[in-house]
Amino acid sequence: MEWTFQKIGKLCAKCAQGFKDEQAFISALFLSKDTVLRKDYCEPCWIPADEPEHFSFWKSVIPKKNAPKPDNRHNVMQVLEKLIGQAAEPVAEAAAENTAEGAAQPLSEEGRKKLIFLLALTLMRKKALKLKETCTENNEEVMVMEKVADGTILRIPVFNLPENDVNTLKDDLAKILDM
Secondary structure (H helix, E strand, C coil): CCCCCCCCCCCCCCCCCEEHHHHHEEEEEEECCEEEEEEEEEEHCCCHCCCCCEEEEEEEECCHHHHHHHCCHHHHHHHHHHHHHHCCCCHHHHHHHHHHHHCCCCCCHHHHHHHHHHHHHHHHCCCCCCEEEEECCCCCCEEEEECCCCCCEEEEECCCHHHHHHHHHHHHHHHHHHC
């Protein structure tokens, strides 16, 4: 079964007062037959004992209206450039460096290439990279891409992924990177 949740409500489920920008609130989930129901409460109205049938709750803050969404393309580009720069390093050295910095798992060479490819696709989708051409170098397909910001040319090896996985992986990566 796939669960979908409602977006933040505009009113407190108990007192019916509207939520204001940057106001803290509580969201609670309730199981109703085959549906998950979300109710939002202002902090003074949320008393867990009053709502014993909830099975989960969390505290959030109403986002400020018209607040600009952070543009993470620059940070993602830095990650991409760092990964491309690691190509010259032996994988073992890069893995040791990643472990020393507290990374959960060191990247294999294949994992590094996959991440480079996915980051490049994501940045192309966000119009931070432009595809100039594809070519073959050392028996490997390569995308020649231009950074829109400064015209720098990047060579991105194409990592063969099943066609149906590409869009899912791009979306997942964009969510992870909060783009």
